[in-house]
Amino acid sequence: MSDPYFEEEHNILRDQIKRFVAREIVPYGEAWEEQGYVPRELLKKMGEMGLFGLMHEEKYGGSGMDIRAATVLAEELAQSTFGGVTVTALVHTNMASPHLALAGSATQKEKYLPGIVEGSKITAVCVTEPGAGSDVAGIRTRAVLDGNEWVINGSKIFITNGVYGDIYFVAAKTDPDAKGSRGISIFIVEKGTPGFTVGRSLKKHGWKSSDTAELFFENVRIPAENLLGEVNKGFYSIMKNFQHERIVLSAMAVSEAQKAIDITVENVKNRKAFDGTLWDKGVIREKMARAQSKVSIARNFVHYVSWLDTQGGDCIKEVSMLKAYACDIANEVMYDCMQFHGGMGFMSESPIERLYRDSRVLPVGGGATEVMYEEVAKRM
Amino acid sequence: MKVLVAVKRVVDYNVKVRAKADGSDVDLNNVKMAINPFCEIAVEEAVRLKEAGVATEVIAVSVGEKSCQEQIRTAMALGADRGIQVETDAGVEPLVVAKLLKGVVDKEQPQLVILGKQSIDGDNNQTGQMLGALANMAQGTFASEVVVDGDKVNVTREVDGGLQTVSLNLPAIVTTDLRLNEPRYASLPNIMKAKKKQLDVYSPADLGVEVTSHLTQVKVEPPAERKAGVKVADVDELIDKLKNEAKVIS
Ligand SMILES: Cc1cc2nc3c(=O)[nH]c(=O)nc-3n(C[C@H](O)[C@H](O)[C@H](O)COP(=O)(O)OP(=O)(O)OC[C@H]3O[C@@H](n4cnc5c(N)ncnc54)[C@H](O)[C@@H]3O)c2cc1C
Numbered sequence: 001m002s003d004p005y006f007e008e009e010h011n012i013l014r015d016q017i018k019r020f021v022a023r024e025i026v027p028y029g030e031a032w033e034e035q036g037y038v039p040r041e042l043l044k045k046m047g048e049m050g051l052f053g054l055m056h057e058e059k060y061g062g063s064g065m066d067i068r069a070a071t072v073l074a075e076e077l078a079q080s081t082f083g084g085v086t087v088t089a090l091v092h093t094n095m096a097s098p099h100l101a102l103a104g105s106a107t108q109k110e111k112y113l114p115g116i117v118e119g120s121k122i123t124a125v126c127v128t129e130p131g132a133g134s135d136v137a138g139i140r141t142r143a144v145l146d147g148n149e150w151v152i153n154g155s156k157i158f159i160t161n162g163v164y165g166d167i168y169f170v171a172a173k174t175d176p177d178a179k180g181s182r183g184i185s186i187f188i189v190e191k192g193t194p195g196f197t198v199g200r201s202l203k204k205h206g207w208k209s210s211d212t213a214e215l216f217f218e219n220v221r222i223p224a225e226n227l228l229g230e231v232n233k234g235f236y237s238i239m240k241n242f243q244h245e246r247i248v249l250s251a252m253a254v255s256e257a258q259k260a261i262d263i264t265v266e267n268v269k270n271r272k273a274f275d276g277t278l279w280d281k282g283v284i285r286e287k288m289a290r291a292q293s294k295v296s297i298a299r300n301f302v303h304y305v306s307w308l309d310t311q312g313g314d315c316i317k318e319v320s321m322l323k324a325y326a327c328d329i330a331n332e333v334m335y336d337c338m339q340f341h342g343g344m345g346f347m348s349e350s351p352i353e354r355l356y357r358d359s360r361v362l363p364v365g366g367g368a369t370e371v372m373y374e375e376v377a378k379r380m
Numbered sequence: 381m382k383v384l385v386a387v388k389r390v391v392d393y394n395v396k397v398r399a400k401a402d403g404s405d406v407d408l409n410n411v412k413m414a415i416n417p418f419c420e421i422a423v424e425e426a427v428r429l430k431e432a433g434v435a436t437e438v439i440a441v442s443v444g445e446k447s448c449q450e451q452i453r454t455a456m457a458l459g460a461d462r463g464i465q466v467e468t469d470a471g472v473e474p475l476v477v478a479k480l481l482k483g484v485v486d487k488e489q490p491q492l493v494i495l496g497k498q499s500i501d502g503d504n505n506q507t508g509q510m511l512g513a514l515a516n517m518a519q520g521t522f523a524s525e526v527v528v529d530g531d532k533v534n535v536t537r538e539v540d541g542g543l544q545t546v547s548l549n550l551p552a553i554v555t556t557d558l559r560l561n562e563p564r565y566a567s568l569p570n571i572m573k574a575k576k577k578q579l580d581v582y583s584p585a586d587l588g589v590e591v592t593s594h595l596t597q598v599k600v601e602p603p604a605e606r607k608a609g610v611k612v613a614d615v616d617e618l619i620d621k622l623k624n625e626a627k628v629i630s
Contacts, residue, residue: 050568063568
């Protein structure tokens with residue numbers, strides 16, 4: 001099986017993660033879904049394997065690879081069927097910590113990156129607020145410079161790794177008069193800083209083994225040097241990282257859809273009915289073949305776009321198409337897969353039930369489908 | 381002490397293999413390949429010997445097409461120091477592989493050769509034993525424990541009746557069973573380091589071996605599909621069916 005977009009080291013990495021997933025995640029995933037979070041021991045094991053340093057610089061313990069390594073990670077974790085575990089890791093590797101890696105100073109990186117790579121410090125990214133999601137420019141959390149300290153006030157919602165995380169990258173308005181996206185900055189806030197509290201651990205439709213929080217900032221004072229990158233330029237930093245975030249979410253979506261197809265085909269081939277198996281039914285064969293075609297084509301596009309990103313040019317249009325399409329078809333495919341499981345598919349004990357629930361958030365988080373297609377349309 | 385570990389590229393164990401339509405072989409088209417799980421255990425054992433200060437160098441060797449370099453790299457990512465590929469695109473049947481490995485043994489003079497007890501594609505369970513005969517080395521097959529003790533190695537073997545421990549004079553051959561160890565995961569930094577490790581490529585001629593095949597594959601077909609079960613009313617009916625229909629008891 002050769003894929004022109006990947007190198008030998010990606011294949012080796014894939015095999016290692018596959019074995020890790022089978023041994024360290026699959027047997028325990030259901031318990032983690034129950035408890036609502038992934039144990040830190042697992043995250044440390046992933047850190048030991050180098051999975052949290054894929055794209056970080058070697059001098060901080062990382063491996064300095066490109067997005068293709070993260071695509072491999074996303075695809076293989078997704079095969080576990082526990083979207084909550086997958087997203088816990090991916091938010092850390094490709095949605096939160098890149099803010100530090102991309103915009104952080106040498107001092108900031110030296111201070112935080114080694115722990116992030118080890119998995120002893122888990123990161124969260126805090127942009128969304130009760131009043132602003134897709135429209136990032138609408139955030140209301142404020143940061144004001146007071147002498148040597150920034151003072152943050154406001155709240156955040158739906159923050160992944162928000163309950164059990166250690167380091168939070170928080171977007172706040174620093175120039176309320178600036179138009180739209182211009183007055184936003186990003187700050188490093190550590191768990192335990194006075195005034196910073198985790199409000200609730202939010203109950204969710206899916207991703208149950210991922211912890212999601214509502215966060216409050218009440219006169220949170222952090223040293224001036226905790227500003228990440230340039231003041232008022234945070235929005236651009238957020239946008240910059242969106243491309244990688246969206247690629248890994250797409251990889252996750254497509255891999256989960258593939259897993260759903262695999263277990264469904266296995267299921268209908270074994271399900272005896274009407275003097276044969278369900279797999280003898282033309283309708284089912286055609287629907288599953290259609291699903292497989294969509295998923296294979298999307299997977300190819302995931303791989304192509306991952307490679308395209310390494311070529312240095314702008315690929316916002318391609319990434320936006322990918323994110324919208326991959327997450328949408330994952331949901332279409334899940335619907336049919338659940339249908340062909342019959343009543344068993346509705347039972348919480350079947351993996352398809354979880355995959356189906358988990359997939360629902362994919363077209364919403366990290367850039368809603370409608371927003372993604374608008375990005376495509378703008379470039380047409 | 382130098383340790384040679386043999387690794388084979390096989391169909392990934394997660395893949396559901398299919399026979400080709402013409403029954404000539406297993407369909408390997410677009411199929412995911414991986415290191416044979418028993419070989420992975422062999423690599424792990426060798427690396428542990430090195431970590432324990434018993435082995436000084438671990439060499440991973442594979443026989444096959446260029447693509448098997450990926451499995452050699454995997455072994456190096458797991459801790460082997462260098463690699464050797466014996467390049468041949470002739471089918472890798474046990475005797476051919478054993479002869480080529482004998483060539484490598486002559487060249488490298490390892491004190492210990494560790495192989496998987498079998499590979500999950502052909503399930504032959506022959507290569508290690510054949511190498512033992514060709515190289516005139518003592519062999520401990522199906523190992524569940526390996527302890528090097530001076531110029532001897534004690535190998536605990538899993539045999540039908542239980543466990544048997546044999547004491548072999550070095551140099552010796554060990555083939556691994558499933559319970560010998562649990563292989564580690566190669567970390568990404570180690571995967572990247574493995575890219576820089578030495579990998580030599582030899583042809584069979586370099587080793588003075590002529591590759592001639594002795595086996596012909598006649599036919600590959602999938603196992604019969606399992607039929608639906610039946611319910612029996614009582615133990616007597618069960619015994620009757622086992623005797624007269626299934627003919628498994630008399
Ligand atoms: C499980 C989960 C985890 C999350 N983790 C994080 C996290 O770690 N950090 C973080 O900052 N955020 C996180 N989020 C928030 C997520 O990024 C937002 O939910 C998402 O950006 C959408 O914002 P919203 O919920 O405010 O919806 P809104 O922006 O109010 O949009 C609602 C819906 O309207 C439609 N829509 C929106 N904009 C347009 C448009 N321009 N044109 C047409 N239709 C449109 C879309 O269908 C969209 O789903 C998470 C969300 C969930 C559910």
